[in-house]
Amino acid sequence: MAAQALASSAHSEGGYATAFPFFGAERRGAPVLAFTRIDEKRVYRKTQVYEPDYVVVLDESLLDTVNVVEGLKEGGMVLVNSSKQPAEVDVGIDVKMATVDATSVALEVLKQPATNSSILGALSKATGLVSIESIEKGILQVFGDRLGPKIGEKNAKAARVAYDRTLVGESHGKRELKSAEKWLPDVKELPIGVAGVPMSTSAGAVGPGSFVENKTGTWKVFRPEYDTEKCTMCNFCWFYCPEGCIYRKEDHMDFDMDYCKGCGICANECPADAIRMVR
Amino acid sequence: MVSKICTGNYSAAYGSMRSRVRTVAAYPITPQTFIVEHISEFVNNGEMDCEYIEVESEHSAMSACVSASASGVRTFTATSSQGLALMHEILPIASGMRLPVVMAVVNRAIASPINIWVEHNDIMPERDSGWMQVFCDNNQEVLDMVLQAYRIAEDRRVSLPMTVCLDAFILSHTVEPVDLIEQADADRFVPRYKPTGPILDPDDVNAVGVFTPPDYVMECRWQTDKAMRSAVEVIGEVNAAFAKQFGRDHGGLIDPYMVDDADAVLITMGTASSTAHEVVDDMRAEGKKVGLVKLRFWRPYPMTEMRAIAEKVKAVGVFDRAVSFGVGGPSFIEFKSAVFGIDLPVLNFIGGLGGRDVSLADIRYMYDKLLDAAKTGEVRRDVTWVGTRGVSQ
Numbered sequence: 001m002a003a004q005a006l007a008s009s010a011h012s013e014g015g016y017a018t019a020f021p022f023f024g025a026e027r028r029g030a031p032v033l034a035f036t037r038i039d040e041k042r043v044y045r046k047t048q049v050y051e052p053d054y055v056v057v058l059d060e061s062l063l064d065t066v067n068v069v070e071g072l073k074e075g076g077m078v079l080v081n082s083s084k085q086p087a088e089v090d091v092g093i094d095v096k097m098a099t100v101d102a103t104s105v106a107l108e109v110l111k112q113p114a115t116n117s118s119i120l121g122a123l124s125k126a127t128g129l130v131s132i133e134s135i136e137k138g139i140l141q142v143f144g145d146r147l148g149p150k151i152g153e154k155n156a157k158a159a160r161v162a163y164d165r166t167l168v169g170e171s172h173g174k175r176e177l178k179s180a181e182k183w184l185p186d187v188k189e190l191p192i193g194v195a196g197v198p199m200s201t202s203a204g205a206v207g208p209g210s211f212v213e214n215k216t217g218t219w220k221v222f223r224p225e226y227d228t229e230k231c232t233m234c235n236f237c238w239f240y241c242p243e244g245c246i247y248r249k250e251d252h253m254d255f256d257m258d259y260c261k262g263c264g265i266c267a268n269e270c271p272a273d274a275i276r277m278v279r
Numbered sequence: 280m281v282s283k284i285c286t287g288n289y290s291a292a293y294g295s296m297r298s299r300v301r302t303v304a305a306y307p308i309t310p311q312t313f314i315v316e317h318i319s320e321f322v323n324n325g326e327m328d329c330e331y332i333e334v335e336s337e338h339s340a341m342s343a344c345v346s347a348s349a350s351g352v353r354t355f356t357a358t359s360s361q362g363l364a365l366m367h368e369i370l371p372i373a374s375g376m377r378l379p380v381v382m383a384v385v386n387r388a389i390a391s392p393i394n395i396w397v398e399h400n401d402i403m404p405e406r407d408s409g410w411m412q413v414f415c416d417n418n419q420e421v422l423d424m425v426l427q428a429y430r431i432a433e434d435r436r437v438s439l440p441m442t443v444c445l446d447a448f449i450l451s452h453t454v455e456p457v458d459l460i461e462q463a464d465a466d467r468f469v470p471r472y473k474p475t476g477p478i479l480d481p482d483d484v485n486a487v488g489v490f491t492p493p494d495y496v497m498e499c500r501w502q503t504d505k506a507m508r509s510a511v512e513v514i515g516e517v518n519a520a521f522a523k524q525f526g527r528d529h530g531g532l533i534d535p536y537m538v539d540d541a542d543a544v545l546i547t548m549g550t551a552s553s554t555a556h557e558v559v560d561d562m563r564a565e566g567k568k569v570g571l572v573k574l575r576f577w578r579p580y581p582m583t584e585m586r587a588i589a590e591k592v593k594a595v596g597v598f599d600r601a602v603s604f605g606v607g608g609p610s611f612i613e614f615k616s617a618v619f620g621i622d623l624p625v626l627n628f629i630g631g632l633g634g635r636d637v638s639l640a641d642i643r644y645m646y647d648k649l650l651d652a653a654k655t656g657e658v659r660r661d662v663t664w665v666g667t668r669g670v671s672q
Binding site: 044 | 283391456556559560
């Protein structure tokens, strides 16, 4: 939605803009990619974006696992959702850097960690690509159409607050970042019919059981805080956890933080108030 | 007219609303789902005066559309991939009964492997279903072609159903600026629907889709064949009328670009055309004589137009986002048949299957191969799988 709102903002200023998600299996909170192209004239290419001018990172923890500046054009800029100063964020190269604590802005204004509207305000401040007024208009249109005018207005406000809090500077790359290796077999190596055979490859395990290597716990903003004293061992949390990452032990429950995404369902269902979500 | 950022799915749904469709029966499937959702919103909000029929499958969706159309009202549906395959049985019933049903097809790969991304293999089995098929390369075209589809399909010389095809995600989920046609302008372009043949009417009882013995079927098939041939002329007329009223000329059966003085041309369907357009501009700036033929109508196929192009240029490439296993791309096979007897190199490029990105570099690679072939002039019929790991290029 952020990519669409940005396109709408640019279009309202008389430009041509397109936006699209990276087409994959998506779910709320999971790492996703979205792209926007802005130009003065019609854009014909219908390809994915390989060499961006700007990279916007909504989840700082991705910096540890993804080389976010891959393909970034010379003189390009990175905007990261972070409470740090621009100079303190290391993406592996010397680069123009902007930061904003979009999560805090979203929690203050929207009461939930949906950072996509806040980050657009920051993008306007950091790049000057589109004015903050146009961003507000774009958010009102796209978020408003989809989620109702009230939510549209709140998100526009979040963008404005983030705009005012955005810091722009430069950062020096110290750490070495490599893009995660992907298993790309050729026609001889690919199992016939793409059968899911458990295999160990240069890029790690593939096939059944391989997903345990994907530690999805980094997605969370909130984590459950568990009070053994209050717990009655009713097992409701174990039953309702959509990720299957709560385990029953002899006299307490065990939470696997490697896979917990912080959805808060366990805390919501707990009749004994033994689970509290904390940031 | 309002220019707004919207997806291809929205454009399709909006087009059906502005065409004053009276019955929609559809079943959601990724990546078509938003078309159904937008239409149900239009109906719910009172913006669209339409009977929205919830059905339990695509087979039922098309059956309901056939019945509704046979009762004399304008109908619309939309599907993708497996959904289209499930509809397969009913598609020739719509065309055989000469019902101008219009359907948006968001082209997606057919399983297996299960995949939700763009591929044209879902619609290729429907080539001989008697449906007209147009492929779009931008969201404006999607909207405009839904309107045009009703004028073409309902023309008395045609009276056949039609699909408006858009690439999964690359159009369906991508926003672009679209001029949203207003109702008064749409009404001027798409006249009120008057059924061509007898309709189901309790006050004037007719039978439609009746059991037909061998004594009559040949004549019936010939009529359908003639209707498909007549569509060639009607498509041109409707495109001209649309261009006159709205100032947008999408081309008729084909939309050629920089073809007249070209050494090498590439034939593309769907969004690869739009990307190729940019590559042609780049290569022309470098002094390379390349051109593009955007193949818009897959049925009726532009036989005459393709022969004329083959006679003009030195080499032709056909890009297929589908494959007829063991032979080559369906569009390549069709082109070879259209230009039979004309000696020139014709190269087939298969790519973009299952949503693999068709990049600027991929298309440039095809043009480079074509310019080489144009230079030697050697008559060849090569099939190349572009960017496929472990396959020689």
